[in-house]
Amino acid sequence: MGFRLFDLNPEQQEAVRTIDGPLLILAGAGTGKTRVITSRVAYLIAQGVSPEAILAVTFTNKAAKEMRERLAGMIEKSDAKQVVMSTFHALCVRLLRGDIDRLGYKRNFTIYDEGDQMGLIRKIITKVSARDEKLDPHVAKSMISRLKNQGLRERSPGDDQSLMAAVYLRYQEELKTLNAVDFDDLLILAVQLLRENGDVREKWQARFSHIMIDEFQDTNRLQLELVTLLADERRNVAVVGDDDQSIYGWRGADVTNILEFETHFPGPVVVKLEENYRSTRPILETANAVIRNNAMRRAKRLRTSRDQGDPVRLIQMLDDRAEAEFIAGEIHLRQATEHLHWEDFAVLFRTNQQSRLIEQQLRQLKVPYRVVGGKSFFDRREIKDLLAYASVLLNTDDDVSLLRIINTPPRGIGEGTIEAATEASAKAGCSIWKIIQDHEFLSGLSQRARSALGAFVEMMDQAESRMLEPLADQPKVLAEWVESVGYYEEIKRSCKTVEEAQGRETNVRELISGFTQEFEKKDRKGAYGLREFLDDMMLRQEADDEEDEDRGGVTLITMHAAKGLEYPSVYLIGFEEGVLPHSRSKLEGTIDEERRLLYVGITRAMRSLTITWCDSRIKYGSASPCTLSSFAKEFPSEHVVETSKMAIDNAPVSKEEQKGRFDALIAALNAM
DNA sequence: CGGTCTATAATTTTT
DNA sequence: TTATAGACCG
Numbered sequence: 001m002g003f004r005l006f007d008l009n010p011e012q013q014e015a016v017r018t019i020d021g022p023l024l025i026l027a028g029a030g031t032g033k034t035r036v037i038t039s040r041v042a043y044l045i046a047q048g049v050s051p052e053a054i055l056a057v058t059f060t061n062k063a064a065k066e067m068r069e070r071l072a073g074m075i076e077k078s079d080a081k082q083v084v085m086s087t088f089h090a091l092c093v094r095l096l097r098g099d100i101d102r103l104g105y106k107r108n109f110t111i112y113d114e115g116d117q118m119g120l121i122r123k124i125i126t127k128v129s130a131r132d133e134k135l136d137p138h139v140a141k142s143m144i145s146r147l148k149n150q151g152l153r154e155r156s157p158g159d160d161q162s163l164m165a166a167v168y169l170r171y172q173e174e175l176k177t178l179n180a181v182d183f184d185d186l187l188i189l190a191v192q193l194l195r196e197n198g199d200v201r202e203k204w205q206a207r208f209s210h211i212m213i214d215e216f217q218d219t220n221r222l223q224l225e226l227v228t229l230l231a232d233e234r235r236n237v238a239v240v241g242d243d244d245q246s247i248y249g250w251r252g253a254d255v256t257n258i259l260e261f262e263t264h265f266p267g268p269v270v271v272k273l274e275e276n277y278r279s280t281r282p283i284l285e286t287a288n289a290v291i292r293n294n295a296m297r298r299a300k301r302l303r304t305s306r307d308q309g310d311p312v313r314l315i316q317m318l319d320d321r322a323e324a325e326f327i328a329g330e331i332h333l334r335q336a337t338e339h340l341h342w343e344d345f346a347v348l349f350r351t352n353q354q355s356r357l358i359e360q361q362l363r364q365l366k367v368p369y370r371v372v373g374g375k376s377f378f379d380r381r382e383i384k385d386l387l388a389y390a391s392v393l394l395n396t397d398d399d400v401s402l403l404r405i406i407n408t409p410p411r412g413i414g415e416g417t418i419e420a421a422t423e424a425s426a427k428a429g430c431s432i433w434k435i436i437q438d439h440e441f442l443s444g445l446s447q448r449a450r451s452a453l454g455a456f457v458e459m460m461d462q463a464e465s466r467m468l469e470p471l472a473d474q475p476k477v478l479a480e481w482v483e484s485v486g487y488y489e490e491i492k493r494s495c496k497t498v499e500e501a502q503g504r505e506t507n508v509r510e511l512i513s514g515f516t517q518e519f520e521k522k523d524r525k526g527a528y529g530l531r532e533f534l535d536d537m538m539l540r541q542e543a544d545d546e547e548d549e550d551r552g553g554v555t556l557i558t559m560h561a562a563k564g565l566e567y568p569s570v571y572l573i574g575f576e577e578g579v580l581p582h583s584r585s586k587l588e589g590t591i592d593e594e595r596r597l598l599y600v601g602i603t604r605a606m607r608s609l610t611i612t613w614c615d616s617r618i619k620y621g622s623a624s625p626c627t628l629s630s631f632a633k634e635f636p637s638e639h640v641v642e643t644s645k646m647a648i649d650n651a652p653v654s655k656e657e658q659k660g661r662f663d664a665l666i667a668a669l670n671a672m
Numbered sequence: 673c674g675g676t677c678t679a680t681a682a683t684t685t686t687t
Numbered sequence: 688t689t690a691t692a693g694a695c696c697g
Contacts, residue, residue, distance in 0.1 A: 059686045089687045113687080183687050218686075251685065351683055353689085373685080410673075494674095539687060560684045582683055597684080620682070621688040 003042040003074040008035075015238075015271040016040045019047060019210065022265035023238040024258075028302045029287070029603035030278030030566065033240055037212060038070040040238065041083060044210055045075055051082035053209040055230070058087055059218055061540050063564070067214075084208070088223050089183060089539050092190035096181075097535075099200050103189055108531070110180040110391050110398040111538040115384065117141060117182050119400050121171060127426075128166045140167050148184040149220055149252045177429065179397045187222040194229040205232040216241030216261075220252040224264060237265055243298050244291050247560055247597045249590060259296060276302040276603075278566050280309025282639035283609050287602040289636040294592045302603075312602075312640045313610045314632065320357055320574070320617045327571050327612070328361030331554055334569070335367075342368050346555040346567035348601050350580045354573060355556045368553035373561050382491060382504045386482065386511055390534050393464050397431040406432075409490035412452035417445060421453075459485070467530060474530050475516035482508065511537075559601040570605035572598075575613040576626040598631055 005013055012032060015025045016039045027033035037056065045051055058064045064085045072080045086094070093111070101107055112120070121137045121144070143164060175181065181189060194201045211231055213219065216239035219227075231237045239261065246255040262268060276284055284304045291297070317323040331345050347358050355371055362369045385408055388401035396402070403422075407413045425435040435441050436453045445453070466477050482488070487508070492501045515533045555567065559580075574580065581594035602609060613632075616623050 061687085063686080087687065092687095111687095114685090186687080215686080247684080248686075250683085353682085356688095407673095414673075558684065561686090563686090579683095584683060618688080 003039060003046075005039075005043070008032075008039060009275055011271055011273050011275065012036050012039070014269075015273070016043045018238075018269045018271070019044055019049070020234070020236060022235050022261075022268035024261045024265075024268045024270045025238065025240040025273065026242060026258075026270065026298055026300060027240050027273045028242055028276060028300055029245060029600070030276040031273035031302070032275075032277055033214075033273070034067060034070060036273065037214060037240055038067055038074060040212065041071055042074045045079055045083075049210055051079045052084065053207065054083045054212070055091075055208040055210070056083065056085045056212045056214070057091060057227075058085070058214045061087060061090075063214060064090075087539065088219075088226070089186050090535075092186040092226070093535050093539065095190045095193060095200075095204065096186065099193055099197065100189065102197050102200065103193060105176070105181070105189070106179050106395075108179070108395045110178070110395045110401065111186070111535065112175070112180045112182045112400065113538055114141075114183070116180075116400050119404075120174060120178075121167065123422075124167050124170045124174065128170055140164065144168055144171060145184055146252070148188060149222060177397070177431065178399050179395055180400070187220075187226065191222055191225050191229065194226070201229060204230055209234070210236045211238070213237070213239045214241070217243050217246035217255055217258045218248050218253045219257050220254050221257075224254070224257045228264065231265075235265055243296075244294070244300075244596055245563060245600050247563065247593060247600055249593050250588075255296070259298065272298075272300055274300055274302050276304045278606050279304060279603060280306045280607055282309050282311045283602060283605050283607075285636055285639045286312045286609070287599050289639075290595060290602065290631060290634045291599045293634050294595055296592070310608055312635070313643060314575070314635065314640050315610065315612045315643045316628070317612055317614045318616070319623070320354075320614050323573055323612050323614050324357035324361040327358060327573065327610075328365050328367060330610075331362070331569075331571075332365045332367055340568065342553045343555070344568040345571070346557060346562065346565075346569070346604065347571045347573060348557060348559050348562055348604065349573050350559060350582060350597075351574075352558060354579075358556055358573070362554060369556055370553045372555060372557040380504070380507055382487075382508050383511060385487070386508055387534060387537055389482070389485075390478070390530055392433075392460065393467055394531055394534065396433040396460075396464075399425070399432045402432055406456065409486050409493075411456060412448065413456060414449070417449045417453070420445070473519075475512060475519050478515065478530070479512050482512070559597050562604050563600050566604055566606055568606045569608040570601075570610070572601050572609065572611045574617070575611045575629045575632065576617070577629050578626070579617075580629055581631065595631060598629075 005016065008016060009032075012035070015023070015036050019040075025033075025036065027036065041054055041056060044054055056064075056067060058067065064087055068080065068083075068085050071083065071085075074080075084091075096105075096109070097107060100109060118137055118141060121140050125137055125140060144167075147168060175185070194204065208230060209232075211227060213227060218241070227237060227239075239258070241258050243255055243258050246253060246258070249255065257264070279287075281304055284302050288301055315326070317326060327347060331342075334340060335342060335345070347355070349355060349358075352373065359369065359371065385405060388404040391398050391401040392405065399422075403418065406418065421432050421435050421441070424438075424441050425432045428435065428438075437457055442450050442453065463477070463481050466472060466481075467474055488505055491504045491508075515530075518528055518533060518536070521528075555565075557565070559572075580598060581591050585591055585594045613628050614626050617626050618624075
């Protein structure tokens with residue numbers, strides 16, 4: 001098996017071998033963190049800890065999956081399977097599916113993702129607000145989230161008169177009647193469940209003897225509390241993280257969780273991993289020099305044995321277009337001359353829109369690339385529709401999903417009817433599903449509307465009974481049902497092009513076949529049905545498009561999304577005041593987090609790092625002047641070479657001229 | 673009901 | 688510039 005303690009460096013060994021009591025592993029960028037975590041799990045098992053008593057929590061499904069795969073290569077497959085590796089949210093779902101009834105919810109609760117959440121908030125705003133009042137649903141959403149994470153839940157925010165307060169209260173009420181919980185609720189309710197129910201708490205404490213948390217710098221208050229509640233008096237809690245890579249403060253992550261770990265778990269063993277296996281010295285020293293300027297941090301300094309390496313380049317560009325041309329051109333050139341793969345290159349930026357010009361230029365040179373992030377598989381309408389159908393089958397009180405599909409495909413239930421049903425359900429305080437079967441309500445409708453609703457109810461009833469039949473082949477039922485409902489025709493009808501329609505149909509079929517696979521795989525040893533599938537889907541917002549992963553090419557990615565990844569050659573673009581640090585961060589006083597973001601960006605690079613900035617940049621259509629980021633003055637001059645202006649001007653040029661200029665540029669570069 | 677047009681706003685986004 | 692949401696019209 002692939003686990004040997006002496007393959008690890010002394011600090012890593014100490015981290016792996018400390019198995020009793022609290023442990024804080026400060027794992028700098030590129031210091032072999034995942035290796036340490038998986039090795040530690042293997043070590044625990046080797047020491048006689050039962051695999052199913054080990055809980056490893058990550059933030060993303062991807063990280064959980066990666067860890068599981070690494071572990072599978074280290075220890076017995078059967079043991080590896082027993083270890084619980086889960087995201088915080090999936091763990092909470094597990095707790096709540098078991099005992100949420102203690103909190104007055106039904107166990108078949110529905111999970112609302114951000115889209116569902118927005119839909120509900122929009123609905124509430126229009127209902128609650130007076131004519132002259134306006135509230136941006138996005139603002140409302142983030143406010144609600146913030147309030148919830150501060151522990152307010154049933155109470156209203158400060159100003160009771162405000163529209164915001166009304167929306168907040170109403171939102172909470174409605175979620176509960178919908179028997180739905182949002183992502184924040186998953187944490188809040190799980191914490192509440194454990195806090196208020198000693199027997200449930202003890203059950204889970206007994207289940208897990210050893211807990212590990214990855215990316216601890218990104219945990220929020222609630223997540224910390226959850227960990228505290230899950231840990232028994234032995235406090236076998238090992239957290240791994242790097243305060244310098246805390247870049248999700250704006251999402252509620254609380255760096256003090258890691259900075260003040262000792263107050264939450266007194267007397268921990270603290271292990272610092274400072275040996276970096278990723279980057280060359282110039283890159284690492286640049287990173288060190290930058291991050292040193294942050295006030296609140298645990299002192300550490302990354303070391304590398306890769307002493308030689310090219311200096312970091314800081315290059316000034318005339319404008320964003322020249323920047324894109326330069327980068328695309330250089331990647332094109334270097335791939336050939338240095339015998340690199342396209343996959344070895346990454347372009348990092350602060351905001352998504354910055355990728356556009358780069359994309360254009362890469363396309364022009366026929367350089368393959370992939371843009372990470374962007375629109376998720378799950379934001380696609382057909383996927384949301386299908387999941388909504390499934391959701392209603394499992395929880396008919398889920399109004400948001402019901403409204404989504406009640407007339408999709410069109411079946412004669414118009415806006416007026418829907419409006420009336422919504423109102424009646426609000427008045428009666430029950431779900432829309434119940435209302436549309438209510439005789440009193442139905443009697444107030446036209447004959448046509450009544451029969452349309454009747455047909456809908458009957459269809460849903462039928463699907464439900466087939467689906468919930470014991471031993472039902474649920475994926476098959478789902479597939480047939482989607483067919484019989486006429487969903488594919490609906491897709492064809494609503495798409496402009498055949499390709500688009502085909503793409504959407506494929507998405508739906510893929511989703512169903514994914515369900516089939518899971519159903520058949522897990523059916524034998526445990527219950528895996530529509531409920532579990534839906535939970536998985538709701539908690540897996542991030543695209544699990546394997547195709548995308550496999551597709552090669554230059555990576556275009558935000559610095560946020562790049563955390564945890566590494567590339568031989570990195571281009572960090574738009575290094576300008578107002579972009580990085582972002583102008584908004586000054587207002588919000590989060591310059592330190594911007595600096596950490598830069599640190600994350602720099603430390604993605606293994607061998608080559610190029611940072612570019614522009615004199616001028618097109619913003620919202622018109623050019624505006626830019627200045628070099630103030631962070632640049634923190635760079636160590638002995639490791640960073642500054643190059644100024646590339647001689648390319650911005651005037652519109654013909655294809656031939658462009659080519660000529662490009663060649664000149666390449667020549668100039670070669671001369672450097 | 674559904675498509676088109678216009679007004680508006682514009683970091684980052686693990687679940 | 689562009690994406691998107693809501694208004695408005697056929």
